[in-house]
Amino acid sequence: MTSTETHHAAGAASSTDAPAIATWLTTADHKQVGRLFIGTGLVGLLGGLVLAVLVAFERIDAEGFQLLDSGSATQVLSAARLLLTFGAVAPLVMGLAVAIVPLQLGSRSIAFPRVAASGFWMWLTGLVLSVAAIIGNGGPSGGESEMVDLYLAASVVMVLGLALAALSIAVTGLTSRAPGMGLLRAPFFSWSSFVGSIALLMSLPVFIGTSVYLYVDHRYARAAFGGNFGVNNWVGWAISQPFTYVLAIPVLGFVLDAIPVLGRTRLAQRPAANVAVGLVSVAILASLTHRAVTLPWEGDGFFSGLGTKIADLLPFGLVNVIPLLGLLGVLGLTMLTLKSAKPMLAAPLPFAVLGLLMILLGAASHLLYTVEDAALGGTIFEAGSYVAVTFGTVLLAFGGLTYWGPKLWGRRIPDKAALPLALLGFVAAALGSLPYMIAGFADQPAGVVDGFAYSGPQELWNVVTTGAFALMLLVSLAFIGLAVRSFTAGEAAGDDPWDGTTLEWATSSPPPADNFSDLIVVGSEYPLADIKNSGKVG
Amino acid sequence: MLTLPPAPQPAPKRQVFVGTALVSAAATMLVGGMLAIWSQFRADAPFRESPRRGPIKDWMPKDIVVPEVAANMMLIAFFVVCVMAQWAVWSAKRNDRQHAGMALGMTLLMGLATLNAQLFIWSQMGVDVRGGAFNSMFYAITGVMTFLVIAGLVYTAVATFRYLGRGNSDVPTLSAHALYWYFLTAAFSAVWFVVYVQK
Numbered sequence: 093m094t095s096t097e098t099h100h101a102a103g104a105a106s107s108t109d110a111p112a113i114a115t116w117l118t119t120a121d122h123k124q125v126g127r128l129f130i131g132t133g134l135v136g137l138l139g140g141l142v143l144a145v146l147v148a149f150e151r152i153d154a155e156g157f158q159l160l161d162s163g164s165a166t167q168v169l170s171a172a173r174l175l176l177t178f179g180a181v182a183p184l185v186m187g188l189a190v191a192i193v194p195l196q197l198g199s200r201s202i203a204f205p206r207v208a209a210s211g212f213w214m215w216l217t218g219l220v221l222s223v224a225a226i227i228g229n230g231g232p233s234g235g236e237s238e239m240v241d242l243y244l245a246a247s248v249v250m251v252l253g254l255a256l257a258a259l260s261i262a263v264t265g266l267t268s269r270a271p272g273m274g275l276l277r278a279p280f281f282s283w284s285s286f287v288g289s290i291a292l293l294m295s296l297p298v299f300i301g302t303s304v305y306l307y308v309d310h311r312y313a314r315a316a317f318g319g320n321f322g323v324n325n326w327v328g329w330a331i332s333q334p335f336t337y338v339l340a341i342p343v344l345g346f347v348l349d350a351i352p353v354l355g356r357t358r359l360a361q362r363p364a365a366n367v368a369v370g371l372v373s374v375a376i377l378a379s380l381t382h383r384a385v386t387l388p389w390e391g392d393g394f395f396s397g398l399g400t401k402i403a404d405l406l407p408f409g410l411v412n413v414i415p416l417l418g419l420l421g422v423l424g425l426t427m428l429t430l431k432s433a434k435p436m437l438a439a440p441l442p443f444a445v446l447g448l449l450m451i452l453l454g455a456a457s458h459l460l461y462t463v464e465d466a467a468l469g470g471t472i473f474e475a476g477s478y479v480a481v482t483f484g485t486v487l488l489a490f491g492g493l494t495y496w497g498p499k500l501w502g503r504r505i506p507d508k509a510a511l512p513l514a515l516l517g518f519v520a521a522a523l524g525s526l527p528y529m530i531a532g533f534a535d536q537p538a539g540v541v542d543g544f545a546y547s548g549p550q551e552l553w554n555v556v557t558t559g560a561f562a563l564m565l566l567v568s569l570a571f572i573g574l575a576v577r578s579f580t581a582g583e584a585a586g587d588d589p590w591d592g593t594t595l596e597w598a599t600s601s602p603p604p605a606d607n608f609s610d611l612i613v614v615g616s617e618y619p620l621a622d623i624k625n626s627g628k629v630g
Numbered sequence: 631m632l633t634l635p636p637a638p639q640p641a642p643k644r645q646v647f648v649g650t651a652l653v654s655a656a657a658t659m660l661v662g663g664m665l666a667i668w669s670q671f672r673a674d675a676p677f678r679e680s681p682r683r684g685p686i687k688d689w690m691p692k693d694i695v696v697p698e699v700a701a702n703m704m705l706i707a708f709f710v711v712c713v714m715a716q717w718a719v720w721s722a723k724r725n726d727r728q729h730a731g732m733a734l735g736m737t738l739l740m741g742l743a744t745l746n747a748q749l750f751i752w753s754q755m756g757v758d759v760r761g762g763a764f765n766s767m768f769y770a771i772t773g774v775m776t777f778l779v780i781a782g783l784v785y786t787a788v789a790t791f792r793y794l795g796r797g798n799s800d801v802p803t804l805s806a807h808a809l810y811w812y813f814l815t816a817a818f819s820a821v822w823f824v825v826y827v828q829k
Contacts, residue, residue: 109775204645205647231705259652262652267645293655294655294656297656297657297659298659298663301659301663301664301774302664304773304774305667305766305767305770305771306771308766312759312760313760313761313766315765315766316767
C-alpha cells in the first residue's frame with residue numbers, strides 16, 4: 093500500500109503523542125509551520141537590528157573611533173541586510189501566509205504540507221549557515237575563501253526553502269479554495285499571498301541560478317564574477333529595492349482585509365484592489381536585470397533624443413513606477429474605505445496604515461534614487477529607501493500578528509499595550525530612513541562606515557539614525573515580549589474577536605487540526621458575513 | 631450522543647499537476663536566468679580570428695571541442711522521453727496498465743540515456759573547471775540541467791510506483807510527470823542551442 097499526503101494525514105501529524113520537540117520537528121500542520129516561521133523570523137529581526145545599530149553607530153564618527161575595521165564592516169553590513177531581509181521580513185510574511193491562507197480559503201490544510209515544512213527547515217538551515225559563514229569571515233567581500241563558498245551554497249539552500257514555502261501557498265490558492273470561492277473572491281490576504289508567492293517563484297530561481305554560477309566560479313576558477321567582491325554585484329538585488337517590495341506583497345493583503353473589518357464597512361472598489369496588488373508584483377522584473385534600472389535623463393530638453401528617452405522610460409516605468417502605482421492604489425483604496433467608516437481604534441489599524449505609509453515612502457524615494465539626474469547613485473540614500481520598506485513591512489507583519497494572533501494562539505494582544513508600539517515603530521522607521529535620505533543628498537557614500545566627510549551636520553544624521561534603529565530594536569523587543577505574554581497567558585480571544593467577514597473567523601481560536609468541521613460553500617466575497625446574516629451563527 | 635464525522639474535503643483540483651506546472655515555471659526561470667548570464671558573458675567576449683570561420687567570439691577556449699553527435703542524441707532522447715511519458719498517460723487513461731507500465735519503464739530508460747549522454751559529453755570535452763569563465767560556467771549550467779534531469783528520474787520512479795500501487799486513480803500524477811518532462815525537453819533544447827550549438 094502506498095502512502096500520500098492528505099489533509100487528514102497532515103493534520104494528524106500535529107496531534108500525536110510524541111514529545112513536544114518531536115512534534116515541532118516533524119509537524120506538517122500549516123499553523124504550526126507558520127508559527128515556526130514567525131518565531132524564528134522574530135529572532136532574526138532582533139539579530140538584524142542589533143547589527144544595524146552597530147553599523148549605524150560606526151558611521152557617527154567616520155574619521156575617528158571605530159569598533160570594526162573596514163573589511164569586517166562591509167561584512168556586518170551584508171549580515172544586517174541578510175538578516176533583516178531573509179531572516180526577518182521573509183519568514184514573518186511567509187509564516188503569516190502559511191498559517192492564515194488555508195484558513196481564509198476554507199481549506200483543511202495547505203497544499204503539500206510536508207513541502208512547506210521542509211521549506212521552513214531548509215530556509216532555517218541555509219540562514220544559520222549563511223550567518224555562520226559571515227562570522228567566519230565569509231560572505232560578500234569575505235576574506236576566508238571556504239567561508240565565501242559556504243555562504244554562497246547556504247544562501248541557495250535558504251532561498252530554495254523560501255521557494256518551497258511559496259510553492260505550497262501558490263498551489264493552495266489555486267487548488268484548495270472552498271466551493272464557490274473564485275480566486276478573485278478570495279480574501280485579500282490570500283490573493284496577495286498568492287500573487288507574492290508567484291512573484292517569488294519567478295524571481296528566487298534567478299537568484300539560485302546566479303548563486304550557482306558564483307559558487308562554481310569562486311570555488312574553482314575566480315575568472316568571471318569578481319570573486320568575493322563580486323557577490324553583491326550579482327545577487328545584491330535580492331536585498332535592495334524594488335525586490336524588497338515583492339516580500340511585502342502578502343502583507344498588503346493584511347491592510348486590505350483588516351481596514352474594512354475594523355472600519356465595519358466594505359472595501360471600496362474591490363477589483364481595483366486586486367489589480368493594485370498585482371501591479372506591485374511587477375517589481376520582480378528587477379531580478380531579471382540584476383541591477384537597479386535607472387533613468388539617464390541627462391538634463392536635456394525633453395524633445396531632444398525623444399526615441400532614446402522613451403527606450404529608457406519603458407524599463408524604468410515597468411520596474412520602478414508601476415509597483416509604486418500599485419502601492420498608491422492600495423493606500424488610496426484604504427483611505428477611501430476609511431473615509432466613510434468609523435473604525436474601532438484597535439492595534440492592527442495603526443500598524444496597517446503607518447506600515448503602508450513607510451513602504452510607500454521607501455518606494456517613492458527609490459524612484460527618485462533611480463533618476464540619474466538626482467545624482468544619488470552610490471550614496472546612502474538607497475539605505476534610507478531600504479530601511480523605509482523593510483521597517484514598514486515589519487510594522488505590517490506586527491499588525492498581522494495582532495490581527496490574526498487569536499487564530500494562531502487563541503489569545504489576543506491587548507490594544508492598549510500594542511497601540512503605542514505601533515506609533516513608536518513608525519517614529520523609528522521614519523527617523524531611521526529620512527536622515528539617510530538627507531545624508532544621501534549630501535553625498536554620504538553607501539556601503540562604507542568610515543573615511544567620508546561632507547559639509548553639513550553629518551554626525552547629526554547618523555546619530556539620529558542610530559537612535560532610530562535602537563528604538564526599533566526596543567519596539568521589537570517590547571512587541572515580542574508582549575506577544576509572548578499575551579499568547580501564553582493573555583485573555584482568551586474568542587472565535588471571532590473582530591466581527592470578521594472571512595472564513596478564518598468561522599472556526600475556533602485556535603483552529604483544530606483539520607481547521608473546519610463542516611464544509612462551507614461560499615456565495616460571495618464575505619462568506620462569514622453571509623452566514624451571520626442567514627442566522628446560522630452568532 | 632452519536633455524531634457524524636466531518637464532511638469530506640472536496641478533492642483538490644489537480645494539486646500535483648498545478649504544483650508541477652509551477653515548479654516547471656520556476657525552473658524555467660532558473661535555466662532562463664542562467665542562459666541569460668551565459669549569453670551576456672558571450673556577448674561581452676572580444677573577437678578572435680578563426681582559421682575556418684573568420685572573426686568569432688573569443689568565448690569557448692580553442693582547445694575544447696563539443697561532441698556534437700552526443701549532444702544531438704541527448705536532445706533526441708529528450709523528445710523520445712516526452713513521447714514515452716505521454717504514452718503512459720494515454721495508456722493509463724484507457725486502463726491499459728501493461729502498456730502504461732511499459733511506457734513508464736521506457737521513460738526511465740530514456741531518461742537514464744540522457745544522463746549517460748551528459749556524462750559522455752563531460753568526459754569527451756575534458757573541460758578543466760579551473761580553466762576560465764567558460765569552463766566554470768559550462769559546468770554550472772550543465773550541472774544544474776543534470777540535477778533537474780535526476781529530479782525527473784526520481785519523479786518517474788515515484789510516479790511508476792504510485793501508478794502500480796493505485797492504478798487509474800493516479801492518472802493526474804502521470805499527467806503531471808509528463809508535463810515535467812516536457813519542461814525538461816524545452817529547457818534542454820535552449821541549453822543545447824546556446825551552449826552546444828552557438829557555443
